[in-house]
Amino acid sequence: MFCVSGINTAPPEAGPGGVNEAHQPEIRDRIVKTIYREAEAIAARVVRQTGPHRDWEHKVDDILTSRLLGFPVMFLLLGLVFWITLVGASYPSQLLAKALFWGEERLSEIFVWLDAPSWLHGLVVTGVYRTAAWVVSVMLPPMAIFFPIFALLEDLGYLPRVAFNIDPLFKMAGTQGKQALTMSMGFGCNAAGVMACRIIESPRERLIAILTNNFVPCNGRFPTLIALASIFVGPAAAPGFSSLAASFTVAGLILAGILITLLTSWLLSRTILKGVPTTFTLELPPLRLPQVGRVLVRSVQDRTLFVLARAVTVAAPAGALIWVLANISFEGQSLLARGAGLLEPFGQALGLDGFILLAFILGLPANEIVLPILLMGYLSAGTMVEVDSLTVLQNILVHERGWTWLTALCTMLFSLLHFPCGTTLFTIQRETKSLKWMFWAAAIPLAVACLVCFAVAQTVRALGLV
Amino acid sequence: MPLATELRERFNIHPDPGAAVIALAGNPNTGKSTIFNALTGLKQHTGNWPGKTVLQAQGTFHFGGKKYILVDLPGTYSLLANSAEEMIARDFLCFARPDATVVVTDATCLERNLNLALQVMEITGRVIVCVNFIDEARRKNIFIDVDCLARELGVPVVVTAARSGLGLTELKTGIDALVRGQIVTSPRRLIYDPDIEEAVARLEEKIPGEIKEWINARWLALRIIDHDRSTLDNIRQYFEVPEWGVLRERYKYCPT
Numbered sequence: 001m002f003c004v005s006g007i008n009t010a011p012p013e014a015g016p017g018g019v020n021e022a023h024q025p026e027i028r029d030r031i032v033k034t035i036y037r038e039a040e041a042i043a044a045r046v047v048r049q050t051g052p053h054r055d056w057e058h059k060v061d062d063i064l065t066s067r068l069l070g071f072p073v074m075f076l077l078l079g080l081v082f083w084i085t086l087v088g089a090s091y092p093s094q095l096l097a098k099a100l101f102w103g104e105e106r107l108s109e110i111f112v113w114l115d116a117p118s119w120l121h122g123l124v125v126t127g128v129y130r131t132a133a134w135v136v137s138v139m140l141p142p143m144a145i146f147f148p149i150f151a152l153l154e155d156l157g158y159l160p161r162v163a164f165n166i167d168p169l170f171k172m173a174g175t176q177g178k179q180a181l182t183m184s185m186g187f188g189c190n191a192a193g194v195m196a197c198r199i200i201e202s203p204r205e206r207l208i209a210i211l212t213n214n215f216v217p218c219n220g221r222f223p224t225l226i227a228l229a230s231i232f233v234g235p236a237a238a239p240g241f242s243s244l245a246a247s248f249t250v251a252g253l254i255l256a257g258i259l260i261t262l263l264t265s266w267l268l269s270r271t272i273l274k275g276v277p278t279t280f281t282l283e284l285p286p287l288r289l290p291q292v293g294r295v296l297v298r299s300v301q302d303r304t305l306f307v308l309a310r311a312v313t314v315a316a317p318a319g320a321l322i323w324v325l326a327n328i329s330f331e332g333q334s335l336l337a338r339g340a341g342l343l344e345p346f347g348q349a350l351g352l353d354g355f356i357l358l359a360f361i362l363g364l365p366a367n368e369i370v371l372p373i374l375l376m377g378y379l380s381a382g383t384m385v386e387v388d389s390l391t392v393l394q395n396i397l398v399h400e401r402g403w404t405w406l407t408a409l410c411t412m413l414f415s416l417l418h419f420p421c422g423t424t425l426f427t428i429q430r431e432t433k434s435l436k437w438m439f440w441a442a443a444i445p446l447a448v449a450c451l452v453c454f455a456v457a458q459t460v461r462a463l464g465l466v
Numbered sequence: 467m468p469l470a471t472e473l474r475e476r477f478n479i480h481p482d483p484g485a486a487v488i489a490l491a492g493n494p495n496t497g498k499s500t501i502f503n504a505l506t507g508l509k510q511h512t513g514n515w516p517g518k519t520v521l522q523a524q525g526t527f528h529f530g531g532k533k534y535i536l537v538d539l540p541g542t543y544s545l546l547a548n549s550a551e552e553m554i555a556r557d558f559l560c561f562a563r564p565d566a567t568v569v570v571t572d573a574t575c576l577e578r579n580l581n582l583a584l585q586v587m588e589i590t591g592r593v594i595v596c597v598n599f600i601d602e603a604r605r606k607n608i609f610i611d612v613d614c615l616a617r618e619l620g621v622p623v624v625v626t627a628a629r630s631g632l633g634l635t636e637l638k639t640g641i642d643a644l645v646r647g648q649i650v651t652s653p654r655r656l657i658y659d660p661d662i663e664e665a666v667a668r669l670e671e672k673i674p675g676e677i678k679e680w681i682n683a684r685w686l687a688l689r690i691i692d693h694d695r696s697t698l699d700n701i702r703q704y705f706e707v708p709e710w711g712v713l714r715e716r717y718k719y720c721p722t
Contacts, residue, residue, distance in 0.1 A: 027662070027691060027692055027693075028546070028692055030658070030659055030662065031658060031662070031688065031692060032544075032546070034656055034657070034658050034659070035581055035584055035585060035656060036581060038580075038584055038654075038656055039577055039578075039580035039581045039583075039584055040577055042577075042580055042615070042618045042619070043576050043577035043580060045611075045614060045618060046576065046610055046611050046614050046615045046618065047576050047577070047608060047609070047610055047611075048608070048609040048610075048611070049607060049608055049609075050607050050608070050609045198520065198521075201549060201550060285494075285495035286574060286602070288602070291629060
């Protein structure tokens with residue numbers, strides 16, 4: 001199945017005049033026609049349909065790409081994927097956390113036995129080890145479930161259909177439907193999504209796709225969204241529906257991200273990156289039954305373990321740094337608390353607080369460590385608690401720190417929309433070969449995140465909803 | 467006259483005497499990558515095509531005591547240079563002159579895939595057509611007469627189901643036989659409209675011998691008639707030929 005999108009605006013190659021030029025399109029058409037005719041003739045002699053054509057595929061395709069049902073089906077599938085992830089990950093997550101924090105105790109005992117100084121214990125155990133353990137226990141189970149399911153959808157051939165559904169919207173936004181594909185890649189990793197923008201030929205549209213790629217959450221941000229949704233949305237829903245409600249909240253956030261992508265693209269293509277969308281051909285590959293075994297191995301190996309390794313390698317040193325910041329005091333206040341104090345008024349205006357904002361800033365190397373940094377910031381100021389499950393996390397946030405649903409919502413929105421991680425920015429610099437665009441790639445999302453959070457927080461407060 | 471190895475090096479193919487270079491062409495979504503991975507295993511490396519932000523994958527495999535360098539061309543629907551990918555695929559076939567080219571096709575939509583196969587065969591005759599997803603086709607009750615296809619195209623045809631590894635040995639055997647010259651192909655020639663054919667014949671004669679030695683003259687004549695500027699510009703990079711304008715003047719063609 002083919003579909004052609006956009007208006008072909010590429011002017012026919014104009015030569016320096018002459019009789020020949022005028023005939024060229026005609027010659028090209030005739031050459032192509034001959035090739036097609038020949039291919040058709042050969043196929044007619046060689047290919048035989050020996051039985052009834054199974055057209056269930058077309059029927060399924062009609063539903064998946066229908067004008068009416070395409071979007072609801074997309075939303076339901078997305079919600080379902082998150083639901084499976086949430087439900088499936090909660091128990092292994094707890095188990096893993098228990099095991100890792102058992103390990104922390106043993107590690108502490110070794111330090112005591114070695115008679116090591118307390119700062120070393122703090123740096124290594126409460127800094128490096130705990131952050132890494134947190135990242136592993138919170139991220140590994142959802143990733144081990146989410147990525148394989150996503151990869152199965154990919155192998156099935158569903159993603160091109162998503163691109164097909166979204167294409168008209170992108171066209172309206174003045175860009176190209178291929179951006180839907182690069183956007184889907186961004187769900188895995190924004191750096192990968194930015195690299196994928198190479199498939200877009202027009203430099204203008206490629207830039208738009210690059211600049212807006214981070215409005216879809218990468219896997220570094222999914223755990224944050226999922227954790228916050230299950231803490232704050234889950235309990236609010238009717239009993240028995242809590243994980244379902246949380247899943248669809250995350251799915252809704254993603255829709256919001258896509259909406260912002262479209263809006264920003266629209267704005268960009270009308271301001272600094274003016275132009276008309278170019279044509280592209282999108283082939284919908286046949287829906288194929290995925291090779292389950294291979295997909296599972298590949299997604300666990302290439303994505304889950306890769307992302308985890310990256311998260312841990314970034315989180316461990318960051319954990320040490322944050323521990324230092326949290327434990328070096330200046331005039332009776334830790335550096336971390338001081339920084340947070342400075343950011344507090346700004347954070348409050350956005351519906352956040354100083355610590356949250358600081359965590360996002362310090363989390364620049366990798367989005368995975370934002371939540372661990374936040375907790376470390378909170379905990380360093382108060383009592384030391386082992387965060388071995390979401391319930392404890394909930395206790396800290398709600399009871400000790402006074403988070404409301406608005407704080408959670410704004411944190412999720414900020415996480416969804418804020419500047420991309422360091423790796424992605426570096427990739428953008430490499431792909432565009434320009435520091436200017438790298439700067440814009442950080443500044444535009446930051447501005448959008450601040451704007452949206454500010455608007456949401458002020459509206460909710462003005463209406464007296466919290 | 468440039469050396470073969472020198473031209474190939476321009477496409478990041480490192481010279482390796484004794485190794486044969488095999489190009490892998492095909493439409494997108496025909497299982498080209500699966501075949502590439504199945505043939506080369508872990509012996510592959512990736513980079514960019516020179517001067518382009520398009521991924522290039524190369525790998526090696528051994529068969530019958532011979533080393534083969536497999537180059538995965540970008541997936542394209544045609545070679546008419548509508549996009550960077552098509553240009554790369556065309557230039558590689560045209561200038562790097564692989565010792566054999568495998569055109570991977572999807573058995574479930576063969577007709578569309580044959581368009582590319584026919585275009586590849588216009589550039590090089592050393593082609594082997596691989597009909598992939600044959601298992602899928604059978605499930606859909608599509609039957610493909612392989613012998614007839616081979617006769618029609620005049621090149622060897624191999625049937626594969628790359629995902630389950632079916633037919634890969636036959637593919638390697640076919641490549642090997644083609645490279646060693648045990649199979650001689652007689653690729654089907656596309657016959658265009660009479661006025662085009664006449665112009666092609668006129669032009670073919672005028673193409674300098676040193677270019678003819680390297681590039682299929684008929685194909686080049688068609689490109690000149692088609693005013694495919696990028697091909698001629700590229701030829702100028704590799705061969706000392708008159709400027710494009712001069713060439714165009716010299717081989718002036720006015721369709722009647």
